[in-house]
Amino acid sequence: MAASIRHSIKSSTLQYETLSTNDSKQRDVAKIRDHFFNFGVTLILPGVNTVPNQILECLTDQLSYKLEKLPIYHLLEIPFIQAFVKRGAIHLMSVNRRLHTNDTVVLTPSGILILTLTKDTYEQLGLEAEKQNHIHHQNKTFVVKINLLERAFHPGKKGYDRTLWCLKDRLDLVFDCLISWDPHDKKLCSSSVGVYFMEKCHQVTRIDLKKASRNFTSLPCPKLDAKDPEGSEIGCQFNEFFEWMGALACDIQLRPEDASQDNFVTTMSCPELVTNLPRCCVFQASGFLTSNTILQVWRALREHTSQNESYPTSLTVHGFNDCPVNKKSESHYYYVTGDNIYSLVLLPEGMCCIYTATGF
Amino acid sequence: MALPSYSDLNILGESGEKLTDIIDLSIELGFERVAVNNFVANLKGGKGKKQTEKIAVSPPSEILLNEKSLASLQLNGKTFEQLSRITVVLQDDTNIPRLGGSDIQAYDILAVQPTTEATFKLACQTLDIDIISFNFAEKIGFSHKRSLLNAAAKRGIYFEILYGPALINNVVKRQTISNAMSLVNVCLGKNIILSSGAEYPSTLRSPMDVFNLARLFGLSYPQAKDAISGNCRAVLKHAASRKTCKSVISVKAATALSQKEQWLLNKEYCDPDSSVEGDESEENDGDESEENDDLENDFESNEPKKKKIKIS
Amino acid sequence: MSAHAVTVKEQDKRLISSRSQPYVYFKVKLTIENEDTSQMTDVVYKFLITKAVAETLGEVGAAICVDLLKLFGNGVSIIRVPSSHSEKLWAALTLYGTTPAQARCAFRVLQVSSFLMGLAFDTTEHS
Numbered sequence: 001m002a003a004s005i006r007h008s009i010k011s012s013t014l015q016y017e018t019l020s021t022n023d024s025k026q027r028d029v030a031k032i033r034d035h036f037f038n039f040g041v042t043l044i045l046p047g048v049n050t051v052p053n054q055i056l057e058c059l060t061d062q063l064s065y066k067l068e069k070l071p072i073y074h075l076l077e078i079p080f081i082q083a084f085v086k087r088g089a090i091h092l093m094s095v096n097r098r099l100h101t102n103d104t105v106v107l108t109p110s111g112i113l114i115l116t117l118t119k120d121t122y123e124q125l126g127l128e129a130e131k132q133n134h135i136h137h138q139n140k141t142f143v144v145k146i147n148l149l150e151r152a153f154h155p156g157k158k159g160y161d162r163t164l165w166c167l168k169d170r171l172d173l174v175f176d177c178l179i180s181w182d183p184h185d186k187k188l189c190s191s192s193v194g195v196y197f198m199e200k201c202h203q204v205t206r207i208d209l210k211k212a213s214r215n216f217t218s219l220p221c222p223k224l225d226a227k228d229p230e231g232s233e234i235g236c237q238f239n240e241f242f243e244w245m246g247a248l249a250c251d252i253q254l255r256p257e258d259a260s261q262d263n264f265v266t267t268m269s270c271p272e273l274v275t276n277l278p279r280c281c282v283f284q285a286s287g288f289l290t291s292n293t294i295l296q297v298w299r300a301l302r303e304h305t306s307q308n309e310s311y312p313t314s315l316t317v318h319g320f321n322d323c324p325v326n327k328k329s330e331s332h333y334y335y336v337t338g339d340n341i342y343s344l345v346l347l348p349e350g351m352c353c354i355y356t357a358t359g360f
Numbered sequence: 361m362a363l364p365s366y367s368d369l370n371i372l373g374e375s376g377e378k379l380t381d382i383i384d385l386s387i388e389l390g391f392e393r394v395a396v397n398n399f400v401a402n403l404k405g406g407k408g409k410k411q412t413e414k415i416a417v418s419p420p421s422e423i424l425l426n427e428k429s430l431a432s433l434q435l436n437g438k439t440f441e442q443l444s445r446i447t448v449v450l451q452d453d454t455n456i457p458r459l460g461g462s463d464i465q466a467y468d469i470l471a472v473q474p475t476t477e478a479t480f481k482l483a484c485q486t487l488d489i490d491i492i493s494f495n496f497a498e499k500i501g502f503s504h505k506r507s508l509l510n511a512a513a514k515r516g517i518y519f520e521i522l523y524g525p526a527l528i529n530n531v532v533k534r535q536t537i538s539n540a541m542s543l544v545n546v547c548l549g550k551n552i553i554l555s556s557g558a559e560y561p562s563t564l565r566s567p568m569d570v571f572n573l574a575r576l577f578g579l580s581y582p583q584a585k586d587a588i589s590g591n592c593r594a595v596l597k598h599a600a601s602r603k604t605c606k607s608v609i610s611v612k613a614a615t616a617l618s619q620k621e622q623w624l625l626n627k628e629y630c631d632p633d634s635s636v637e638g639d640e641s642e643e644n645d646g647d648e649s650e651e652n653d654d655l656e657n658d659f660e661s662n663e664p665k666k667k668k669i670k671i672s
Numbered sequence: 673m674s675a676h677a678v679t680v681k682e683q684d685k686r687l688i689s690s691r692s693q694p695y696v697y698f699k700v701k702l703t704i705e706n707e708d709t710s711q712m713t714d715v716v717y718k719f720l721i722t723k724a725v726a727e728t729l730g731e732v733g734a735a736i737c738v739d740l741l742k743l744f745g746n747g748v749s750i751i752r753v754p755s756s757h758s759e760k761l762w763a764a765l766t767l768y769g770t771t772p773a774q775a776r777c778a779f780r781v782l783q784v785s786s787f788l789m790g791l792a793f794d795t796t797e798h799s
Binding site: 011012040249 | 686687688689690691692693694695696697714715718737739740741742750752755756757758759762784785786787788789790791792793795796797798
C-alpha cells in the first residue's frame with residue numbers, strides 16, 4: 001500500500017518570555033550578546049515620524065567588510081590571532097553558502113573557528129570533527145571546531161602545525177566572508193581588519209547598511225497583556241502580536257476586524273483589542289551587524305522609549321538563515337523554515353518580552 | 361570531490377536558446393549542478409546484422425552560458441556545474457551491447473528507461489548504468505519488485521522520479537503521484553532522485569519546491585533533501601567509478617598530481633607506522649581512490665573496503 | 673495551538689514555548705509564459721491560486737483558506753496558509769502548470785517561514 005499523503009510542514013519553534021525592564025539577570029542583554037551574526041534589524045517606533053538620531057548613530061560606528069575568496073588558513077596565522085582575535089571581538093561568517101549542501105565557516109568573537117563541512121571535504125581535510133548530533137548525522141555534515149585562543153595553539157606545537165598543514169597544503173578551502181571587528185581598546189580603529197586582509201584575499205569591499213523607513217498614521221495596533229500572553233479580554237495572543245509585527249515589517253496594511261467585508265483576497269486582520277496608533281515609524285537596516293551594535297541600538301531605544309510608554313516599541317533582529325550557529329556557538333540547522341529571529345518588545349508598565357523563533 | 365549541492369540531473373536539451381534559458385533560470389533558482397539530457401527513444405542497432413540499422417548518437421554538446429548569468433555567478437562567488445547525460449529507452453535486450461560503445465560512454469551520466477519487466481530486471485541486475493528512469497506518465501507495465509530494487513541500490517544505481525510531465529494535465533499528474541508513491545514505498549525512500557525533465561523554463565521549480573514534492577511522494581525530511589542534493593552527488597561518484605578499475609582503485613602518474621596532492625608521495629604520511637598522527641582520512645583521498653562510499657550507508661554492501669594508493 | 677504550548681510560571685517570569693504554529697507564510701513568484709504579471713490585480717492572482725489548489729486537491733482543498741497578504745509588482749506575493757494543510761497546498765501550487773487561458777505558468781516558492789517576520793528579509797543572498 002502506498003504511503004499516506006502528508007499534510008503539514010514541520011513548524012519552527014517560537015519561544016516567548018516576559019520580564020520586567022529592570023530584570024536582575026539582564027536576560028535581554030544576554031539574548032543580544034549571545035547572537036553573534038545578524039543580518040538586519042526592524043524597529044517599530046510608535047509615536048514618532050522619524051527615527052531618533054541617537055539610534056541612527058549607533059549604526060554608523062560599525063565597519064564591516066566582505067572578503068572575497070579568502071583562503072581559510074589566513075585565519076590561523078599568528079599575526080592575525082595576535083592583532084585581532086586576542087585584542088577584540090571578531091565576527092566572521094561565510095556568505096552565499098547553503099547550509100548542509102555547501103561547506104560553511106564562522107569565527108566567533110570568542111575565538112572559535114567553526115567549520116561545518118560536507119562529507120567529501122571533511123574526509124579530505126583530515127582534521128577531527130566533533131561528535132555528530134542527530135541532524136548532522138542525517139545530513140552527513142561534520143563540525144570541526146578549532147579554538148584559536150587555546151594556550152598551546154602556536155607554531156611548533158603538533159596541533160597547530162597539523163591544523164595549518166591541513167588547511168594550507170592539503171585542501172583549498174576558499175570562502176567569501178563577511179567580517180567585522182570590535183577592538184577592546186577603543187583607540188584602535190576597526191577598519192584595520194579590512195586593511196589587513198587587503199593583500200590576503202581577492203578583493204575587500206566595505207559593506208554599507210541598507211536603510212529604509214516607513215511612516216504610518218492612524219495605524220490599528222493590538223494590545224498585548226504581558227501578564228496574560230495567551231489571550232484575554234484586554235489583550236491578544238502573543239503569537240498574534242508577533243504576526244502583527246511581521247505585517248509591519250513586510251509593509252502589509254492590516255484592517256481592523258469588522259471592516260473586512262469582502263474577504264476573497266485575504267481574511268487577515270488586526271488582532272483584538274485594537275487601539276489606534278496616531279503615528280508610527282518602521283525602520284529597517286540590513287547588511288552585517290555585530291551583537292555589540294545591536295546592543296547599542298537596544299540601549300538607545302530604551303532610553304528613547306522611557307518618555308513614551310503607552311504603545312509597544314520593538315526591536316527585531318534577523319539572523320542569517322544559512323548561518324551554521326545561532327545562540328552562542330550552538331548549531332543551527334533546518335530543512336524548510338530556516339527562521340533565525342528574535343524580537344525584544346517594550347510594553348507599557350515597565351514590562352518587556354522576548355520572542356525567539358528558531359527554524360526547523 | 362563533489363559537494364552535495366542542489367542538482368537537477370535532467371534537463372532536456374535540444375535547441376540552443378531555449379536550453380540556455382532553462383540553464384539560466386536554474387542558476388537563478390539556486391541549482392548548482394544540472395545535467396543536460398539527451399533522450400534516445402529508440403536505440404537501434406546491435407550485434408551482427410543489426411549493425412547497419414545503427415543510428416548515430418550525437419556527442420554531448422557544449423552549452424555556453426551567456427555573459428549576464430556568468431557575471432551574476434561570479435558576483436555571488438558561486439559555482440555551477442554542467443554535466444551531460446544520455447537516457448536510453450530499453451524496449452528489449454537487442455540493443456544493449458551498444459551501451460558500452462564509446463559514443464554513449466562519452467556522456468557523464470548514463471541512464472536507462474526500461475519499458476518491460478525483462479529490461480527492468482536487466483537494468484537492475486547487470487547493466488553498468490547510473491540511473492534508472494521511469495515513464496510515469498503511463499501505467500508502467502511491470503511491478504517494482506523489492507528484490508530487484510535492492511539489487512540495483514546495492515550496485516549504487518539511483519531511481520529517478522520526473523515531476524515535469526506531471527505539470528501537463530491532471531491524468532498524468534495523478535499517474536505520476538501514484539507511481540512515485542508506490543516506488544517510494546517499495547524502496548523505502550532510499551536511492552531516489554527527483555528531477556524536472558524540463559523542456560521549457562516554466563517546467564522548472566525551485567529546489568525548495570522540489571523538496572516539498574519529494575515530501576508529498578512520501579520521503580522523510582532527510583531523504584527529501586538527499587533526493588535533490590546528496591543522492592545526485594552519489595550518482596556522479598558512481599558515474600566516475602564506471603571509468604575506473606573495479607571502482608576502488610585508480611592509478612595516476614606521479615607527475616599528474618596537483619600541487620596540493622604532492623604530500624601523498626611523502627612516505628611519512630603513507631606509512632601507517634610513522635610517527636605522524638594517523639588519521640583514517642589520510643588514506644581515503646577522494647581523488648585518488650574513486651570509491652562509492654555512499655553505498656555502505658544506504659544498503660548493506662558486501663564489497664570489501666579497499667583503500668590503496670598506487671603510484672606509478 | 674495552546675495544547676502544544678508549554679508554560680512555565682514563575683513569580684516575575686513567563687515562558688511559553690510553542691512547537692506548532694497556526695500558519696505558514698510563503699513568498700511566491702508567479703510567472704506566466706509570454707505574459708506580463710506586473711499589472712495583475714490581487715483578485716486575479718488570488719483566483720489563480722484558488723484554481724491551482726482546486727486542480728490538484730479538488731473543491732474540498734480549494735475551500736482551505738489561503739490569504740493573499742501582499743502583492744508586489746513583479747508577480748511576487750506573500751501568502752498565508754493554515755499550517756495543518758501547508759504541505760499539500762504547496763505541492764498543489766508547484767504542480768500547477770497551465771493557466772485557464774492555456775498559457776504555461778509556474779508558482780515558485782522563494783521563501784518559507786512559520787512567521788511573517790521571517791519574510792521581511794531574504795538573508796540567503798548577499799552581494
